[in-house]
Amino acid sequence: MSESEFLLFLLSSILPLLLFFTLLRRKQHNLNLPPGNMGLPFIGETIAYLRPYSATSIGQYMEQHISRYGKIYKSNLFGDPAIVSADAGLNRYILQNEGKLFECSYPRSIGGILGKWSMLVLVGDMHRDMRLISLNFLSNARLRTHLLKEVENHTLLVLSSWKENFTFSAQDEAKKFTFNFMAKHIMSLDPGKPETEQLKKEYITFMKGVVSAPLNFPGTAYRKALKSRSTILKFIEGKMEERMKGENSEEEDLLNWALKHSNLSKEQIMDLVLSLLFAGHETSSVAIALAIYFLQGCPSAVQKLREEHIEIVKAKKQLGEVELNWEDYKKMEFTHLVILETLRLGNVVRFLHRKALKDIKYKGYDIPCGWKVLPVIAAVHLDPSLFDQPQHFNPWRWQSGSTRGTSSLSSSSTPTNLNFMPFGGGPRLCSGSELAKLEMAIFIHHLILNFHWELADQDAPLAFPFVDFPNGLPIRVFNTTSSFGTINPT
Ligand code: HEM
DSSP states (O other): OOHHHHHHHHHHHHHHHHHHHHHHHHHHHTSOOOOBOOOBTTTBTHHHHHSOEETTSOHHHHHHHHHHHOSEEEEEETTEEEEEEOOHHHHHHHHHTBTTTEEEOOOHHHHHHHOTTOTTTOOHHHHHHHHHHHHHHTOHHHIIIIIHHHHHHHHHHHHTTOOTTOEEEHHHHHHHHHHHHHHHHHHOOOTTSHHHHHHHHHHHHHHHHHTSOOOOSTTOHHHHHHHHHHHHHHHHHHHHHHHHTTTTTTOOSHHHHHHHHOOOOHHHHHHHHHHHHHHHHHHHHHHHHHHHHHHHTOHHHHHHHHHHHHHHHHHHHHHTOOSOOHHHHHTOHHHHHHHHHHHHHHOSSOBOOEEESSOEEETTEEEOTTOEEEEBHHHHHTOTTTSSSTTSOOGGGGSTTOOSSOOOBOTTSOBOOTTOOTTOOGGGOOTTHHHHHHHHHHHHHHHHHHEEEEESSOOOOEESSSEEOTTOOEEEEEEOOSTTOSSOOO
């Protein structure tokens, strides 16, 4: 190619690009975009947005941006231009219009690690089919008939290993509880067995990669997690093959359910299993650790909980019953307030990833088609114009009849406060929300009846943005002296 031909080639490739970006910029000039700062080229403001901060706050970045630009602002995050929303109304609008105006859009690295068939990244019909399986499997009927009992067994298994005056990581114990429960529920794995422990080990490496920067180089957490992902998938595949040969084919777990009642391929089932293990284990364990943390700072709530749970046990003793049942669960009214308040203040999931499918107008602002949209649910839960003293742990705020920042509880204990969205909303509302509340309530029941606890060392939840206790939430426990303990003191 001669020099002039090369120049011509270069110009013909660059000119359309320049034209495209000029037109795009001109189009954006005519738009009424929310105020904001697009930050540095490529990385935008991503680093500042992801800098760790106290989980009971919205962090300095968000505070500064809201006070400078308001609750809806533009930025450049995760490699794309983005609209960030701390506005309750816009957040609801985004979630309710999933598939019509907005669509779930997690960064590609999440799909890389959770799998392309993971429910978190799927959209459209395929998402609907997978969702149906998860909803059937986590239905209220199954919670009553199967899961409550399993949740109680796994709670007792963990708590019965706690010894008087011992110090340990409450976060690790909560993880042990939710992992064992999910592994049993999904693949009928028994706690403590070598294969379950091996899977747990791989899963820990996998999780470290999910929350790390997606750098696929030798030695990085992300690379190690991809390796663990394939080991875990091989394990799941092995279990599927056993089932297809007829082994354990009568077990009522998710694996059998998906094999018998769906047309999903092997690869799809493997991603479904992995993503449910992820969605159901990490979130609930953090929520339980948060409850333990908030309660140790609120003796009046502990006292009220103790009264509630002693009443339940007294009534059961009179009936000669031991195991908890659905009626007992429904009596845990104050416990539900504690759960709601833990989810509001702790914000296990802080923001969601969406993108605009069309040009959208909201409160006079333009949201251009293709832009990322991040509804920050934590910012609404910690908004002082919606919740009185939002940084204060106050379960009583959820009592019906209280003033601002409260709700009434419906029969299914779902708060009717529209600003409260710990489980997201719309067509992608968390399929495990009722299970998560059940796990928290049963764990709190046995914890409160059997132990007092205190922080053994300084720790507080941080948002990375995944919520985590940097020191693992070290606690020291003491047996209660009451005669209502549900496990034998050791
Ligand atoms: C406190 C505990 C939990 C919290 C705070 C939580 C929160 C959430 C949130 C906010 C979403 C929406 C994600 C989005 O819209 O992009 C979600 C989705 C989901 N969660 Fe949970 N979750 C919890 C526990 C669980 C449990 C125990 C399970 C199941 C075993 C579960 C299974 C799922 C699934 C399958 C989805 C995807 C739903 C869909 O895309 O249709 N979650 N969760």
